[in-house]
Amino acid sequence: MAKVAIVGAGVIGLGWAKLFARGGWDVALADPRPDLDQIVHDELAGLSVTAYPEAGAAADGADYVQEAGPERLEFKHELFAELAAATADGVVLASSSSSLLPTQIAQGCSAADRILIGHPFNPADLMPLVEVVPGEQTSTAAMDRAMQVYGDLGKTPIRLQREIPGFVGNRLQKVFNDQSIYLVQQGIIAAKDLDDLVKASLGLRWATVGPFEGMNLGGGPAGIRHLMENVGSQMTFEIGSPDKSKMGMIVQEVDNAYGNGEQNYEQGVTARDDKTRKILHALDEN
Ligand SMILES: NC(=O)c1ccc[n+]([C@@H]2O[C@H](COP(=O)([O-])OP(=O)(O)OC[C@H]3O[C@@H](n4cnc5c(N)ncnc54)[C@H](O)[C@@H]3O)[C@@H](O)[C@H]2O)c1
Structure with a gap:
């Protein structure tokens, strides 16, 4: 079974976890929140979801990473460095960010070619749209892979030609x-x-x-x-x-x-x- 690491178990991360798990993925859900086990037990019952307190451990061996942590650039920089180190070349590192640009998030990261935005609309498990947005260094292969993954999950992925603040939906x-x-x-x-x-x-x-x-x-x-x-x-x-x-x-x-x-x-x-x-x-x- 393909494995996805979902980083952040807030409003958006839990939506992604439901979607990927129902789509047949093995979900590794990372969040330091103390009630994570309880949430997995209550809200994701019966789904293939394992809780992790740390992002790096969840991302180890993952085939895809969907980040949905706090909306702070310094936080995302540290997190994506950790995710880059924990994953193999070719594994897409998708951020759910609504307001940060992929080039900003990828700044200084060794895996900049694998970083892109996979921006959902809330509730992420129900709303079909995912805006797939490249940064300046994102590879075409990473964009193609993201389009394929979201499409296979039954979403409507829309590929933007380049980044712009707010992307299209929020503008x-x-x-x-x-x-x-x-x-x-x-x-x-x-x-x-x-x-x-x-x-x-x-x-x-x-x-x-x-x-x-x-x-x-x-x-x-x-x-x-x-x-x-x-x-x-x-x-x-x-x-x-x-x-x-x-x-x-x-x-x-x-x-x-x-x-x-x-x-x-x-x-x-x-x-x-x-x-x-x-x-x-x-x-x-x-
Ligand atoms: N809420 C929305 O409507 C919406 C829509 C689309 C995209 N987004 C984007 O999704 C992302 C998450 O937003 P949200 O509304 O779910 O936020 P949220 O505050 O509900 O959830 C963020 C989660 O990240 C967790 N977290 C903190 N540090 C962490 C770490 N080191 N590792 C893993 N998890 C950690 C927090 O404990 C929290 O559970 C943001 O980038 C936001 O821009 C939000």
């Missing part, structure tokens, strides 16, 4: 979130109404067609050319940006609408994951 999300905050701050719409608006329109649309496919269909039989000449030509307004000094009102409004706390979080995650599974299932049937 798009930032534009959308900033505009959402701006509209609520301006008193145009309540936060919860904006959520309902998105779920009833763009969210549903984008589960079936992407922005460009949507633009092409939006133009009718003449496609995107017609859309750009017609409706698109009138969309010339400035969209504004959030007022950073008024973020407190957003926090308060979202808090009032949805609440917080452990129990509330568990209910929210369960409802989100159930709906996501149902949508994926429905899309699979087509």
Whole structure:
């Protein structure tokens, strides 16, 4: 059985552990957290997962490494030096990082050609996307291998041609979130109404067609050319940006609408994951 070392057993690492184990991999899960054995017992019951307190020991003999530790550059530098030393040439060292660039992570590392980003969307075991991002020194062989591994796991791996802060998914999300905050701050719409608006329109649309496919269909039989000449030509307004000094009102409004706390979080995650599974299932049937 192929062995994957997953480094970090937080929100993202546990998602990866479920995904790889269900995909037939032997998982070595590394995290110094004192409750790791308990977590493996409770949350990964019945899966082929072994707990390790140290990353190097977990990575020994691994065929693939998926890192999901804390988002600090100095930490990743030390960790990737350890992972490079513990693994054979050719073994991909993939970081889940959302904000660090692969070239930054690989700086000074002897295995820079094997380091890349395999960036999931939360929850990592359910969301199909993995952005596969090369650094300046990443080899084509490492990129090909990562694409193959994520594809075989049933994910939708998307290969970026080169790195850029935020990659693609989070850059798009930032534009959308900033505009959402701006509209609520301006008193145009309540936060919860904006959520309902998105779920009833763009969210549903984008589960079936992407922005460009949507633009092409939006133009009718003449496609995107017609859309750009017609409706698109009138969309010339400035969209504004959030007022950073008024973020407190957003926090308060979202808090009032949805609440917080452990129990509330568990209910929210369960409802989100159930709906996501149902949508994926429905899309699979087509
Ligand atoms: N949370 C998200 O939505 C999200 C989405 C995509 C990518 N990411 C990325 O995934 C990575 C992990 O994020 P997270 O949200 O799971 O963080 P998290 O804080 O939930 O988990 C990090 C885990 O790393 C562990 N850790 C600390 N030192 C370690 C060491 N020496 N060896 C092994 N494990 C160690 C911690 O104990 C913790 O359990 C980050 O790089 C983040 O940018 C997060």
